[in-house]
Every structure is written in structure tokens, then in C-alpha cells.
Amino acid sequence: MDKTEARIRLAIDAMGSDLGPSEILEGVAQAVELSPRNTEFLLYGQQDILGPLINKHSILSQSKIELIHCPEVVGMDEKPIAGIKAKKKSSMSLALQGLKEGDADAMLSCGNTGCLMAGGAIKLRTLEGIERPALCTIWPGRERYFTLLDAGANPHAKPFHIAQSAVLGSNYARVALGLVRPKVGLLTIGTEEGKGNEVIHETHAMLKDIDGSIINYAGLIEGFQIFENVVDVVVCDGFVGNIVLKACESLSKLIGSFLDEELRRNALRKTGALLSKGAFRSLKQRINPEQFGGAPLLGLTKNVIKAHGSSNRNHVSGAIKIALDLVQHDILNQVLEDIRETNEILRPEPLLNRD
Amino acid sequence: MDKTEARIRLAIDAMGSDLGPSEILEGVAQAVELSPRNTEFLLYGQQDILGPLINKHSILSQSKIELIHCPEVVGMDEKPIAGIKAKKKSSMSLALQGLKEGDADAMLSCGNTGCLMAGGAIKLRTLEGIERPALCTIWPGRERYFTLLDAGANPHAKPFHIAQSAVLGSNYARVALGLVRPKVGLLTIGTEEGKGNEVIHETHAMLKDIDGSIINYAGLIEGFQIFENVVDVVVCDGFVGNIVLKACESLSKLIGSFLDEELRRNALRKTGALLSKGAFRSLKQRINPEQFGGAPLLGLTKNVIKAHGSSNRNHVSGAIKIALDLVQHDILNQVLEDIRETNEILRPEPLLNRD
Numbered sequence: 001m002d003k004t005e006a007r008i009r010l011a012i013d014a015m016g017s018d019l020g021p022s023e024i025l026e027g028v029a030q031a032v033e034l035s036p037r038n039t040e041f042l043l044y045g046q047q048d049i050l051g052p053l054i055n056k057h058s059i060l061s062q063s064k065i066e067l068i069h070c071p072e073v074v075g076m077d078e079k080p081i082a083g084i085k086a087k088k089k090s091s092m093s094l095a096l097q098g099l100k101e102g103d104a105d106a107m108l109s110c111g112n113t114g115c116l117m118a119g120g121a122i123k124l125r126t127l128e129g130i131e132r133p134a135l136c137t138i139w140p141g142r143e144r145y146f147t148l149l150d151a152g153a154n155p156h157a158k159p160f161h162i163a164q165s166a167v168l169g170s171n172y173a174r175v176a177l178g179l180v181r182p183k184v185g186l187l188t189i190g191t192e193e194g195k196g197n198e199v200i201h202e203t204h205a206m207l208k209d210i211d212g213s214i215i216n217y218a219g220l221i222e223g224f225q226i227f228e229n230v231v232d233v234v235v236c237d238g239f240v241g242n243i244v245l246k247a248c249e250s251l252s253k254l255i256g257s258f259l260d261e262e263l264r265r266n267a268l269r270k271t272g273a274l275l276s277k278g279a280f281r282s283l284k285q286r287i288n289p290e291q292f293g294g295a296p297l298l299g300l301t302k303n304v305i306k307a308h309g310s311s312n313r314n315h316v317s318g319a320i321k322i323a324l325d326l327v328q329h330d331i332l333n334q335v336l337e338d339i340r341e342t343n344e345i346l347r348p349e350p351l352l353n354r355d
Numbered sequence: 356m357d358k359t360e361a362r363i364r365l366a367i368d369a370m371g372s373d374l375g376p377s378e379i380l381e382g383v384a385q386a387v388e389l390s391p392r393n394t395e396f397l398l399y400g401q402q403d404i405l406g407p408l409i410n411k412h413s414i415l416s417q418s419k420i421e422l423i424h425c426p427e428v429v430g431m432d433e434k435p436i437a438g439i440k441a442k443k444k445s446s447m448s449l450a451l452q453g454l455k456e457g458d459a460d461a462m463l464s465c466g467n468t469g470c471l472m473a474g475g476a477i478k479l480r481t482l483e484g485i486e487r488p489a490l491c492t493i494w495p496g497r498e499r500y501f502t503l504l505d506a507g508a509n510p511h512a513k514p515f516h517i518a519q520s521a522v523l524g525s526n527y528a529r530v531a532l533g534l535v536r537p538k539v540g541l542l543t544i545g546t547e548e549g550k551g552n553e554v555i556h557e558t559h560a561m562l563k564d565i566d567g568s569i570i571n572y573a574g575l576i577e578g579f580q581i582f583e584n585v586v587d588v589v590v591c592d593g594f595v596g597n598i599v600l601k602a603c604e605s606l607s608k609l610i611g612s613f614l615d616e617e618l619r620r621n622a623l624r625k626t627g628a629l630l631s632k633g634a635f636r637s638l639k640q641r642i643n644p645e646q647f648g649g650a651p652l653l654g655l656t657k658n659v660i661k662a663h664g665s666s667n668r669n670h671v672s673g674a675i676k677i678a679l680d681l682v683q684h685d686i687l688n689q690v691l692e693d694i695r696e697t698n699e700i701l702r703p704e705p706l707l708n709r710d
Contacts, residue, residue: 080545114545114550140609141609142609142612152544155544155550155551155552156552156553187598188594188598189507189510189593189594189597189598189601190435190469195435195469195510196510196594197510197511197594198511222598222601223597223598223599223600223601223602223604223605224601224602224604224605225605226601226602226605226606227602227605227606227609228605236598238544239543239544239551239552239595240594240595240598242544242578243542243543243544243577243578243591243595243599244578244598244599244602245578246544246577246578246579246581247578247579247581247582247599247602247603248602248603248606249578249579250578250579250580250581250582250583251581251582251603251606251607252606252610254495254496254497254582255607255610255638255642257497258638258641258642259614259634259638262631262633262634262635262637262638262641263631263634265633265634265637266633268630268631268633269630269631269633269634270631271627271630271631272626272627272628272629272630272631272632272634273627273631273634274627275623275624275626275627275630276618276623276624276625276626276627276628276631277627278617278620278621278623278624279614279617279618279620279624279627279628280617282617282620283610283613283614283617286613286617287610287613
């Protein structure tokens with residue numbers, strides 16, 4: 001089924017974000033220019049804020065944009081399940097609802113991560129055969145990008161969940177990174193057999209079982225190999241993935257601050273920094289690639305994409321590109337098929353009525 | 356008991372290291388000059404290699420140095436338990452043996468981490484009341500240094516082990532960072548009560564029980580807070596700690612490489628980089644502080660310090676300083692006392708013969 005010719009409808013939560021709705025709308029405007037002509041945008045949010053912004057924007061006012069009024073907003077500090085349940089008329093809730101009812105093919109939010117994950121799981125449920133969704137992130141490596149999951153959707157992961165995440169991540173690497181047979185690595189400590197812990201041993205055995213037919217399993221990898229492009233898909237449970245993601249994000253910010261401080265320490269350094277300022281701009285873009293501004297929550301019955309709360313217009317536009325890629329590559333059906341095969345191998349049904 | 360006046364003997368594994376024995380000896384020579392006069396160094400390694408290096412070194416040849424010949428070396432790629440058991444005459448094994456028999460007050464190695472941890476656990480055993488040792492690292496934060504443990508000694512940690520690590524880390528922060536009441540944080544995902552996983556919930560309850568009397572517990576922290584000096588002691592299990600440590604180490608190397616590449620991309624940037632080269636040197640030192648070149652394996656009956664395989668002379672000298680600090684502050688007895696109190700609270704003995 002080739003969806004590239006069909007109409008594609010994207011639901012955007014235009015409210016939840018650190019930089020505010022106008023930055024999200026600028027991102028949508030950029031995306032409009034880069035998207036296929038058959039793309040339509042459903043903007044969920046407060047009419048009195050979004051309406052004037054759209055009307056006075058030369059690109060948006062002439063685009064295929066529908067504004068759906070939502071009186072409430074989920075705050076960045078609200079608790080996951082309580083937040084989404086309490087605010088049924090919020091832009092996040094109604095965008096998820098629109099997605100569920102088939103009004104849209106994918107949904108994007110820069111809002112509260114916990115609420116989006118809880119809302120996605122409650123409203124949309126998981127694809128047939130999948131037990132838990134996984135948040136799938138793209139990171140810069142030494143030579144090329146790679147994907148790491150689960151970045152925090154499932155902090156109580158069992159080996160079977162992590163094995164399913166490997167299948168989800170492989171599909172995502174095919175779509176987002178254009179790889180045919182992405183190499184999968186299981187994140188652990190020490191790569192000798194026997195090291196790590198019980199969950200790792202069991203997951204490792206499962207990944208070996210589905211290697212070849214469903215995924216391209218390269219084995220165990222250690223923390224120091226994450227960025228070395230030893231594999232294209234780094235798989236781990238949501239507890240480890242979330243901590244590593246957040247620690248690495250904040251470390252790169254810290255290094256940026258230290259560099260900035262050191263370069264301002266005297267006049268000579270300041271002059272040097274001015275001459276090489278292009279290098280610092282390129283460095284920033286390499287570490288925080290805007291084209292991968294969104295992280296899909298894979299394993300649900302619909303495409304949900306989470307963008308960082310601090311996303312600027314370029315990140316929003318990048319996240320919309322990811323949403324389009326997921327829809328155009330029909331990732332939901334690809335995943336459904338791979339998971340069916342995975343479950344046949346890892347959880348064979350009892351053979352009833354066998355002669 | 357004040358040990359500052361007593362003789363201090365340090366056992367050094369002079370063989371295992373990426374840069375070779377001569378770099379370790381240069382580190383020892385630096386340390387000789389900075390250490391109290393009552394410090395003696397026991398160098399374990401191959402006589403034909405170390406002997407000439409010591410004899411022709413103006414500082415070492417005149418210092419209180421004893422050379423203990425060890426015919427074997429534990430390789431960097433050997434398996435933990437097999438490696439240490441197969442090579443009983445290695446510099447690492449014999450240095451641990453010397454420590455066990457009271458020939459030395461602390462032992463330092465830049466060699467194979469897995470073998471050192473296995474060897475330490477097998478030969479030295481844990482202090483009374485402690486179930487598992489923990490590897491204790493010091494990291495640069497935005498405003499000041501902090502300690503993170505366990506960095507990989509115990510990847511199967513139970514809540515009780517992590518609670519004991521909090522006590523070990525508090526003691527280490529007192530010695531290494533000079534803090535009186537270091538703040539302890541438990542690393543997790545999402546800081547609302549109920550988030551995280553079962554191990555986190557149980558550990559959190561235990562840490563609250565020993566808060567005040569034994570540790571200064573500040574509560575749960577997330578990955579993005581690690582570097583923000585919200586706490587002085589970040590505690591987690593060895594699986595998470597090792598992965599975060601190695602991921603962060605390799606990320607800072609990657610950022611360094613990217614920066615280097617970008618600064619060399621054209622003549623203008625190269626000129627700028629030359630003018631501000633002092634900034635890059637300072638940045639490197641801030642991210643990889645040489646004065647904290649060693650990580651103690653705390654919880655054993657003796658002081659064992661692991662230095663990075665790639666340690667240069669400054670890192671070795673820094674690690675020796677840490678070894679001296681541990682001995683001078685009598686950390687073993689401090690830990691013994693705190694752990695006794697911890698266990699009384701967390702694991703009360705049944706009250707027999709109570710009237």
C-alpha cells in the first residue's frame with residue numbers, strides 16, 4: 001500500500017512548548033514548504049491565541065490548515081495520568097482523540113512527555129502483539145546517526161519487551177536513517193557472556209533467536225561504544241535509556257557552558273573565538289541535529305511523535321518531517337508484520353489439534 | 356586514631372596501563388614530591404623493566420621505594436575472575452596479596468578493571484556488614500565536583516546494596532571533596548513518588564529511613580540533574596552507573612573530536628583556534644580533572660583504588676593523592692561505624708531475651 005499519493009493529515013498540539021505557540025507555528029510554516037502538496041495540518045489549541053497568529057502569517061494563512069479549538073492546556077509540570085485525565089479538553093488530549101478517530105495519520109506534541117506517553121497508551125493502546133510502546137530517539141555518532149530506545153516509555157521492562165523494542169528500533173532506523181539492515185546492539189556492561197544481569201542474559205538469548213530473519217543482531221555493546229557507530233540501533237530498557245539520554249543531553253550543555261566561559265576569559269581568547277565562531281555553530285548543529293527534532297513513541301496503534309519541550313522552529317519542522325516519513329513508509333504495518341513473526345519465534349502458540 | 360603521623364605504605368601495580376610502566380613511575384615520582392615524608396611506595400612489577408627505570412630516575416632512586424618482582428602481567432582483555440585466578444604471580448595479584456597481608460595501607464592499579472574488582476572481592480572480602488563493594492567516581496559539575504556510585508562493581512544491585520552505597524558515597528564525599536554533610540540523591544526517571552521502578556521505590560524508602568542520622572538524603576534526582584550540583588553524591592546501581600559513566604566519557608571525547616575537526620576546517624577557524632588555545636586546554640582539564648585520577652572500590656576490608664587504563668602521570672599522581680587521603684582520614688573505620696548504624700535501622704536483629 002503506497003500512501004505517498006494519498007492525503008496525509010497531521011495533528012499538531014500547538015500549545016504545549018517552552019517557546020510558546022508562535023514558535024510551533026513557525027515550525028509548521030517551514031514544514032508546509034518542505035512537505036508534499038497533499039499534506040494537511042490540524043492545529044489543536046486555543047482559538048484566540050492561534051487564530052490571529054495563523055491569519056497574519058503569509059504562509060499559514062494560505063495553507064491547508066484546520067484549527068481545532070481546545071480550551072485547556074496540559075502544563076509542563078502536571079503528573080502523567082492525572083494530567084491527561086483531568087484535561088479532556090486540552091490540545092494534547094483532543095489531538096490524541098483526533099488521531100484515535102482517524103482524523104489524522106500522525107500526531108506531534110512538544111508538551112509534557114509523561115502526559116503524552118500516558119495519554120498515548122490509554123487512548124490509542126498498543127499494536128496487536130506488542131506489550132509496551134518505546135520512545136525512539138536519534139543521536140549523533142562519530143561518523144553517522146544512530147537510534148537509541150527505549151528512552152523512557154517503559155521503566156519496568158522485561159526481556160520480552162526489550163526484544164520487541166529491538167524490532168521497533170530496526171523499523172525506525174530503516175525509515176529515519178534509510179538503512180536496509182540496521183545493526184542492533186544490546187546495551188550492557190562488559191560484553192563477555194555472563195556479564196551484565198539476568199534481564200540482559202535473557203534478552204540476549206531472545207535477540208539471538210530472532211537474529212537473521214527479523215533483525216540484524218550484532219550482540220552486546222558497552223556504554224563507551226554507544227557513540228562509535230558499532231551498531232545503528234542501541235536497545236535498552238526505558239530506565240537506563242532515559243537516564244543515559246538525559247545525562248548526555250545535560251553533559252553536552254555543560255561542556256558548551258564551560259567552553260563559552262573559557263572563551264570569554266580574556267581578550268585574546270575572545271578574539272580567537274570570534275574568528276572561529278563558524279566552528280562553534282557547526283559543532284552545536286552536529287550535537288543537536290535539528291532534522292531529528294522528534295522522537296516517535298513506537299508500538300502504538302497510531303503514530304505519535306514527541307518533540308523536546310524546548311524545540312525551536314527548526315526542531316518542529318524536523319519532527320514534522322519524521323511524522324511524514326513514518327506515514328509514507330507505512331511503519332505501522334511493517335511493525336505489525338515483524339512483531340507477528342517475532343512473537344511466533346519467541347512465544348510460540350501451543351500446537352492444538354496436531355495429528 | 357590519627358594516622359597522619361604513622362608510616363603510610365602504598366602498593367602500586369606498576370605494570371597494567373595503556374601508557375606503560377614508565378608513565379606510572381613518572382606519576383609516582385610526582386606523588387613522592389607531594390606526599391608526606393612518611394609515605395613509602397611498594398612497586399609491583401617486572402624487575403628487568405622497573406629496575407632500570409627506577410635507578411636512572413633522579414627522584415625515584417632517592418625515594419622510599421621498594422620493588423617487588425612479579426613475573427606476570429594481567430592483560431587488559433582478560434576475563435575478570437579467570438584472569439586474576441590464572442595469574443597469581445601478576446603485579447595486580449601480588450599487590451592485592453601484599454595489601455591483604457598488611458604490607459600496605461592502600462593499593463592502586465591502572466590495570467584491567469574487571470580483574471581488579473574480582474580480585475579485590477575474592478582476596479580482600481567486604482567490610483563487616485557490607486554485602487557488596489561499590490566503585491566510586493568523581494565527576495565535574497557546573498559549579499563543583501560531585502561523586503557518583505556505583506560505577507560498575509555490582510550490576511545486580513538490590514535496594515539494600517544501593518542504600519549501603521549511599522553511605523559509602525557520603526563517606527567518600529567527606530574525604531575527597533571535604534564536605535561535612537554531603538547531599539545524597541537517588542538517580543531515577545521522573546521524580547514524582549511512584550515513578551521509576553520497584554528497586555527505586557524500595558531504595559527510596561530505605562534512604563528516607565537513614566536520612567538525618569547517617570546520611571543527608573535530598574531525594575530522587577533525574578538524569579538531567581546529575582551535572583547541576585543538586586546533590587553531592589549521586590547513587591545508582593552498578594549497571595546504570597557504569598553505562599552512564601562510559602556513555603558520558605565517550606560523549607565528551609566525541610564532542611572534543613567534533614570541535615577539533617570544526618576548528619581545522621579552514622584557515623580562519625585555525626587562526627582563531629590558535630589565539631584561544633588556552634581555552635581548550637582549560638576546558639579539557641575541567642572535564643577530565645587530573646586530581647581525581649582514581650576511583651576507590653569502597654566497601655572492602657582494605658583501600659583499593661582503580662585508575663583509568665589511559666591514565667597519564669598527572670592522573671596517577673592524583674590517584675595516589677586519593678589513596679593517601681583515604682588512609683589519612685581512616686575511611687575504613689568511618690564506614691564500618693556508619694554501616695553498623697545503617698544495618699541497625701534497615702535490618703534490625705530480632706530482640707531476643709527481651710523482658
